[in-house]
Amino acid sequence: MDVGEDSVDITHLRTPIKVDLSPIYNFLGARTTQAWVDAAIDNLPLIIQDHANCEKKAAGTAMNLIFRYEFSYDLQRKLAQLIREEMLHYEQVLGIMNERGQDWKYLSAGRYAKGMLKHKRTYEPAAMVDVLIIGAFIEARSCERFAALAEVIDDARLAKYYRYLLKSESRHFEDYLALAQSLSDDNIDERVAFFKEVEAELIDSPDAELRFHSGTPA
Numbered sequence: 001m002d003v004g005e006d007s008v009d010i011t012h013l014r015t016p017i018k019v020d021l022s023p024i025y026n027f028l029g030a031r032t033t034q035a036w037v038d039a040a041i042d043n044l045p046l047i048i049q050d051h052a053n054c055e056k057k058a059a060g061t062a063m064n065l066i067f068r069y070e071f072s073y074d075l076q077r078k079l080a081q082l083i084r085e086e087m088l089h090y091e092q093v094l095g096i097m098n099e100r101g102q103d104w105k106y107l108s109a110g111r112y113a114k115g116m117l118k119h120k121r122t123y124e125p126a127a128m129v130d131v132l133i134i135g136a137f138i139e140a141r142s143c144e145r146f147a148a149l150a151e152v153i154d155d156a157r158l159a160k161y162y163r164y165l166l167k168s169e170s171r172h173f174e175d176y177l178a179l180a181q182s183l184s185d186d187n188i189d190e191r192v193a194f195f196k197e198v199e200a201e202l203i204d205s206p207d208a209e210l211r212f213h214s215g216t217p218a
Helices: 022-027 034-042 044-068 073-099 112-117 126-152 156-182 189-204
Strands: none
Touching (some): 034 044
16 A cells, blocks of 8 residues: 555654543543453554544544534534544554555454444434544543553554554543533533443453454454
């Protein structure tokens, strides 16, 4: 795969600053298992490509939302910022794949996002609130897994890149939650608690497919 001369060069990324991940760990209902970390390290090309898929999907989801919910200035502005960041990260991961000589291969979607979206309410604005809460968990889990991989990965450049991502990814979940609350007349804590349990079950339970957000390897 050749992404061309315009691909984003991660060589000169500034040294990542230390990020306090305690809000992430407190928000999530489960920590990534060692079994997942071990499997991810053993299948790093798959994890890298699925990470690229995740960045692309996040940008696509935000783009869909920006067309569906044009009534909110704050929502539009935050989504526009998110799209720019996610597409930059997508381009950076493509560059990593190109640098490693890794070809793009077909990779099916895992169960994770579908497992949460099936609980989304079907009427507005509740549906939008749930989508944003789910987005918060996806972002928080991404951040938690970047940190877990950066600690053990035997690739200094990739570890540095994952640590670099922590700063932006660690605030995304809070942005999603703030947007969700701004669209709801009711406190969203109960829905957050509900999806916290759903997400933790998806992470802890056996999963036949290894993906960036998959559960414990079966």
